[in-house]
Amino acid sequence: MRKRINLIFDLDETLVQMGKENYNNKGIRIKFNKYIFIRPYCKELLKLSYKKFNVSFWTSGSPKYCSKILSIILTDSQLKKTKIIICKYNKEFLELKTGKIYKPIKYYLDEEVISHYVKSLNLLWNIEDFNNRFSIYNTLLVDDNFFLEKINPRNYIKISPWCRYMEYENSLLILKEWLDQNNKLLKILMKQKKKLMLLYIISNPKVSDCLKNKIGIDNTNEIESGNSYKCRENLLISYV
Numbered sequence: 001m002r003k004r005i006n007l008i009f010d011l012d013e014t015l016v017q018m019g020k021e022n023y024n025n026k027g028i029r030i031k032f033n034k035y036i037f038i039r040p041y042c043k044e045l046l047k048l049s050y051k052k053f054n055v056s057f058w059t060s061g062s063p064k065y066c067s068k069i070l071s072i073i074l075t076d077s078q079l080k081k082t083k084i085i086i087c088k089y090n091k092e093f094l095e096l097k098t099g100k101i102y103k104p105i106k107y108y109l110d111e112e113v114i115s116h117y118v119k120s121l122n123l124l125w126n127i128e129d130f131n132n133r134f135s136i137y138n139t140l141l142v143d144d145n146f147f148l149e150k151i152n153p154r155n156y157i158k159i160s161p162w163c164r165y166m167e168y169e170n171s172l173l174i175l176k177e178w179l180d181q182n183n184k185l186l187k188i189l190m191k192q193k194k195k196l197m198l199l200y201i202i203s204n205p206k207v208s209d210c211l212k213n214k215i216g217i218d219n220t221n222e223i224e225s226g227n228s229y230k231c232r233e234n235l236l237i238s239y240v
Helices: 042-052 063-073 076-081 122-126 171-191 209-215 217-225 229-234
Strands: 006-009 016-019 028-031 034-038 054-058 085-089 092-095 100-102 107-109 112-115 139-143 156-159 166-168 199-201
Touching: 016 063, 028 063, 034 063, 042 054, 042 063, 042 076, 042 171, 063 085, 156 171, 171 199
Parallel strands: 006 054, 006 139, 054 085, 139 156, 156 199
Antiparallel strands: 016 034, 028 034, 085 092, 092 100, 107 112
16 A cells, blocks of 8 residues: 555634634534634645545544534545544543543743643654654644644644635645645655655735724734734634
8 A cells, every 4th residue: 555645634723713603604503603614625625635645633622523523524435534533632632533542742832831732743753553654754734823833843834824704715725736746745755754844835815894894904914914923813713
């Protein structure tokens, strides 16, 4: 069997976003007053990814939330092919396909713990359940959280955070085309045991008047520029 690169996707603000109002009638209700909005080109990206890569997911959401989102954005065949699904469970990580629980790795910045639940790929490198499949030479994490650049500096694709009020946004299309064009290059790097690359996918989204009215023009400019780490704070994120 041919070896493939592992792609691990975040969910919230990377592939989907949850919101309390179905302002454009494109949301999918998951609770009485909660809707899931799917990022443009999400399903096209996933279709290509399952065809050419090993696909996994890692989210800070709960097991119930994670299962619900994946049932919406994946086909039954894609879900079956998914390698691992990691989500937050109480103060630990749960791998949904096996039901096994793992202790999170603390991340220190200037000798201070900034997170107990950060997505450190060291969890995959150091645990026997994972390290026969995942390594620094064959794994890329796709996420909008800028902290992960510090933690996984050579195995990380930083993608612009997405908001449901963006009228047009094509980061996932850019990523899809890049992966399609560079799949062979990634495999060569894997065979030569060279570390993979840090990649930024930054788009130029158009923000709806509805969002501009909600967050103000200064914050809108930050989102449209795609350059500010504060951008994520301005996207009306609903936490699970």
